Amino acid sequence: MVAFHGGLQYAHSMASTFKTVHNGHEQYCMKWKQDGKWRYVYAYTRADLNNKHLKRVAEIGVDGIIKPARRVNKPRVNKNNPSLKMVFNEYLEQANLGEKTYTQRVHEWNNGFKTIEKLPVKTVSRETIERIILDKTLPQSTAFHYSSLINAVLNYALKRDYIKVKPALLKPHYENKTEIKNNINIEQYVNDFRGIMRYVEKNEKYQHMYPIIKLMTLGLRIGEILAITREQISNANMTLTINKTLVNNNTLKAGTKGRTNTYKTRTIPLPMDYYAILMNHIQTLDHTVLTPVWRDGTIINNEHVIFIKNKHVMTYSYFNWIWHRIQRDYFNEIWNNKLTDDNYLKPHTTRHITASLMAYDGIPLSMAQTILGHMSAQMTQHYTHITATMKRETIERFTRDTAVQTMNNIVDETMKINNENKK
Incomplete structure (x- = not known):
């Protein structure tokens, strides 16, 4: 199988790129099979990921690296029909969050919205989201954070014109015990x-x-x-x-x-x-x-x-x-x-x-x-x-x-x- 990464073509290699949490931070991961073993590299940007991939392939010593016939561009959010996950990732990049807040948002997303993140943002219904944020088995504070996060993502989608109307979501019941x-x-x-x-x-x-x-x-x-x-x-x-x-x-x-x-x-x-x-x-x-x-x-x-x-x-x-x-x-x-x-x-x-x-x-x-x-x-x-x-x-x-x-x-x-x- 042939894959294109970082401007080079690798014969007899299989590589895939995805986001994951590594050492407590969301990073890009590249996974490929080489010499009969699965190999992994991690980085915060795709450019660094490709460089690490090149270096690792060279270290292992696989021959057959040639100049590519084409170049794969960085994937972009499809404005016509982006997924909820795509919009969330773009929101994270644009929000300029602190490290602690960034990690917390990723953790909340992975725990709360993993099941619906592949849905096109245009098709995500109010009922689908409310089944998550109004779940009575959730602690009040967790439901409150989920609601705050999905509202921030939908507001960003509305601002970027990815959706025409934002769903009017019900708020989870939250009892401020300190205030009481x-x-x-x-x-x-x-x-x-x-x-x-x-x-x-x-x-x-x-x-x-x-x-x-x-x-x-x-x-x-x-x-x-x-x-x-x-x-x-x-x-x-x-x-x-x-x-x-x-x-x-x-x-x-x-x-x-x-x-x-x-x-x-x-x-x-x-x-x-x-x-x-x-x-x-x-x-x-x-x-x-x-x-x-x-x-x-x-x-x-x-x-x-x-x-x-x-x-x-x-x-x-x-x-x-x-x-x-x-x-x-x-x-x-x-x-x-x-x-x-x-x-x-x-x-x-x-x-x-x-x-x-x-x-x-x-x-x-x-x-x-x-x-x-x-x-x-x-x-x-x-x-x-x-x-x-x-x-x-x-x-x-x-x-x-x-x-x-x-x-x-x-x-x-x-x-x-x-x-x-x-x-």
């Missing part, structure tokens, strides 16, 4: 967080974390807090600008992960006590750490990080570790209780607490979204009438509510009794 838990327990979360903040303030063991936990009451994301640099704090206006991505050894450490077209810089007025806490913290630093600042993968500056661990940017993993220890010790010492899944406060829950207190205080939704950073490009334009003065008044009102005297007294008295017992 937050709705039920938000009042308890508020009290627990106030108590934890007071406990950290009074406990020498954890006082280095107090500025971070204090900033969490402003609704900042943990990554945003860990990425704060001295250059972001304005002494003249007492404001904090959130717009940084920090890296170390070319690895993202903290900050804004989104691209500039999905993440917008925001400036938050700092109440006087917050500003003073940050300034005191900066003065206590033994040394400053210059860290590269990225924007869309390009280093644009080097700035002085203020939250440091082992002479580097404090990492997510360290924060999560010590945040767990703080809560464990707080519930043990103050309430003589154990930390469980029910009373554990996830770091991101503080953003829900901030939003809930703002809503309870009658703060307009547009104001809360501006402070919390929940805005797309369209929303940014819509909220430009919100001034810095208005935001400052909102922050001042909110921060006064976070210092509840009752919870402070409980923590102070309990810690005082514990210290006396130790003596």
Whole structure:
């Protein structure tokens, strides 16, 4: 049998090219029989695959390699009648996904849509897809991911005019357990967080974390807090600008992960006590750490990080570790209780607490979204009438509510009794 690959013709060889998952990544594979054995080569592109094939054939030493009478071009999606798999592959190439997301999409596709991927995309019916994504035997999260993936592929097919009308698919039932838990327990979360903040303030063991936990009451994301640099704090206006991505050894450490077209810089007025806490913290630093600042993968500056661990940017993993220890010790010492899944406060829950207190205080939704950073490009334009003065008044009102005297007294008295017992 004769096959044409990489511009050369091989006599007495049989070769086929296909995509497969190899070492956890989707790659091209070429398989052929030579000297009575099946041979395989893998590569991410067809060009590399053909080169590897040529090299391998030459290494084995099969004669009869001659110039071809024709050249096989790279297979292209048939726009008139592409298969669902063809459209999925083209979607992957055009979507510019990260490595982890890319692998996850391939895994979801192979597990969910392998049985229908050879069907022409024009003939795939709504009922055929819904039999997969509405399968009641699937876990809710899996069905949700399948639905999201097939909708993305069909949207791409519609955009490229491979189909004229996108099927109106029913969405799988998805119950956000975290959201339900937050709705039920938000009042308890508020009290627990106030108590934890007071406990950290009074406990020498954890006082280095107090500025971070204090900033969490402003609704900042943990990554945003860990990425704060001295250059972001304005002494003249007492404001904090959130717009940084920090890296170390070319690895993202903290900050804004989104691209500039999905993440917008925001400036938050700092109440006087917050500003003073940050300034005191900066003065206590033994040394400053210059860290590269990225924007869309390009280093644009080097700035002085203020939250440091082992002479580097404090990492997510360290924060999560010590945040767990703080809560464990707080519930043990103050309430003589154990930390469980029910009373554990996830770091991101503080953003829900901030939003809930703002809503309870009658703060307009547009104001809360501006402070919390929940805005797309369209929303940014819509909220430009919100001034810095208005935001400052909102922050001042909110921060006064976070210092509840009752919870402070409980923590102070309990810690005082514990210290006396130790003596």
